Amino acid sequence: MINDIQIPLNIIKDEALLDRIETRHPKRDFIEDCLGQNRAGHKGEKRIRYYINLLNEHNLQVLHSIRLPGYNTAFQMDYLLITQKVLIILEVKYLSGTITVGDPLQQCIQTDENGKERRIKDPLTQVKQHRLQLIRWLQKNFPHHIPIEYLIVNTHPSGIIRVVDPKSEYVEKFFAEERFPHKFQELISSYSQTVLSPNMIHQLANLLKKKNTELDSTPLKIYNILQQEVLKGIMCPHCNKLSVKKGKKKWGCTLCGTTSSGLPRQAIKEYFLIFNNPISNKECRDWLCIQSPDVVKRLLSNMDLKVIGKGKNTRYYPRDNSFFRS
Numbered sequence: 001m002i003n004d005i006q007i008p009l010n011i012i013k014d015e016a017l018l019d020r021i022e023t024r025h026p027k028r029d030f031i032e033d034c035l036g037q038n039r040a041g042h043k044g045e046k047r048i049r050y051y052i053n054l055l056n057e058h059n060l061q062v063l064h065s066i067r068l069p070g071y072n073t074a075f076q077m078d079y080l081l082i083t084q085k086v087l088i089i090l091e092v093k094y095l096s097g098t099i100t101v102g103d104p105l106q107q108c109i110q111t112d113e114n115g116k117e118r119r120i121k122d123p124l125t126q127v128k129q130h131r132l133q134l135i136r137w138l139q140k141n142f143p144h145h146i147p148i149e150y151l152i153v154n155t156h157p158s159g160i161i162r163v164v165d166p167k168s169e170y171v172e173k174f175f176a177e178e179r180f181p182h183k184f185q186e187l188i189s190s191y192s193q194t195v196l197s198p199n200m201i202h203q204l205a206n207l208l209k210k211k212n213t214e215l216d217s218t219p220l221k222i223y224n225i226l227q228q229e230v231l232k233g234i235m236c237p238h239c240n241k242l243s244v245k246k247g248k249k250k251w252g253c254t255l256c257g258t259t260s261s262g263l264p265r266q267a268i269k270e271y272f273l274i275f276n277n278p279i280s281n282k283e284c285r286d287w288l289c290i291q292s293p294d295v296v297k298r299l300l301s302n303m304d305l306k307v308i309g310k311g312k313n314t315r316y317y318p319r320d321n322s323f324f325r326s
C-alpha cells in the first residue's frame with residue numbers, strides 16, 4: 001500500500017513564481033507550459049497508485065519519485081518497485097491523443113484531436129537511461145546482483161498508443177494503465193530466482209529513501225529570470241494582487257478588505273520557494289514592503305525556521321522541505 005504522494009516542489013515553485021511576475025512577462029507562456037506538463041505528470045503518478053495498490057506481491061516495496069545522484073547529473077524515477085526477484089523502474093506518462101512510437105527513427109509523436117503533431121521525449125530511451133544509471137548507483141551503493149526491468153505506462157484515460165514497428169520493444173513495454181497489474185505479474189513470473197530477502201528489500205528501500213534528494217533549485221535559474229523582475233509584497237488570495245498591508249490589528253487587503261494573519265507567512269514561504277536563500281530581517285522587510293524590524297522579527301520567529309548567524313547577520317531558513325507543504 002502506498003500512501004498519498006507528495007506534490008513535487010517544482011510545481012509549488014513555478015506557481016509561486018507565476019504569481020509574482022508581470023502578467024505580460026515574456027517568459028510567462030513558457031513557464032505555464034512547463035507547469036502544465038509537470039502537473040500532468042503528477043496527475044499520472046497519482047492515477048497509477050490505484051493499480052499499484054492492486055498488486056498482490058509479497059514483500060513488495062514501492063518508492064515514489066526517487067531522485068539519485070547519477071554519473072554527471074541526477075536522475076529521477078517516477079516509481080521504483082522492489083520485489084524479491086527483480087527491480088522494476090516504472091515510468092509514468094499522462095499523454096492525451098494518439099502517441100505514435102517505435103518508428104525507425106525512434107521518434108515519439110503525440111497527435112491531438114485536431115491532427116496537430118508534436119514530438120515528445122522518447123520514454124523508452126529515457127527509462128533505459130535511468131536503468132543504466134541505477135545499475136551504476138547500485139554497484140557503488142548496494143552491490144548485489146539484482147536484475148532491473150522497466151515498464152512505461154500511459155495513465156491518460158483517452159490516450160491511444162500506436163506502435164509502428166510490431167517488432168519494436170514498445171509492444172511489450174508501453175501500455176495503458178489498466179494493463180499494468182497484468183504486465184507486472186508477467187514480468188515477475190519470468191524470473192524464477194529470489195535474489196533479495198525481505199530484510200535486504202527493507203535495507204535497500206531505506207538506503208534509497210536516505211539518498212533521495214529533492215531537486216533544490218530556484219526557478220529564477222531554471223527560467224533565467226532576474227531577481228528584480230520578481231514583484232514584492234503580500235498577495236491577497238481574493239484579488240490576486242500584492243495589496244495586503246498591516247493594519248492596526250490585522251493584516252488585510254487594501255482593495256477588498258480580506259483579512260488573515262496567515263498572509264505574511266505565505267509571502268515569506270514564497271520568498272524561499274522563489275529565491276531558495278535564507279532571509280535576513282532587512283530582506284524580509286523589503287520583500288513584504290513593511291518598515292518595522294520588530295514586526296518582521298516576530299513573524300520570522302513564529303515560523304519555526306532554522307536560525308543561522310547572530311545579531312545583524314541573523315538569517316532564517318526552512319528546516320526541511322515539509323515546510324512548503326504545510
Ligand SMILES: [Zn+2]
Pocket residue numbers: 236237238239240243253254255256257258
Ligand atoms: Zn483583496
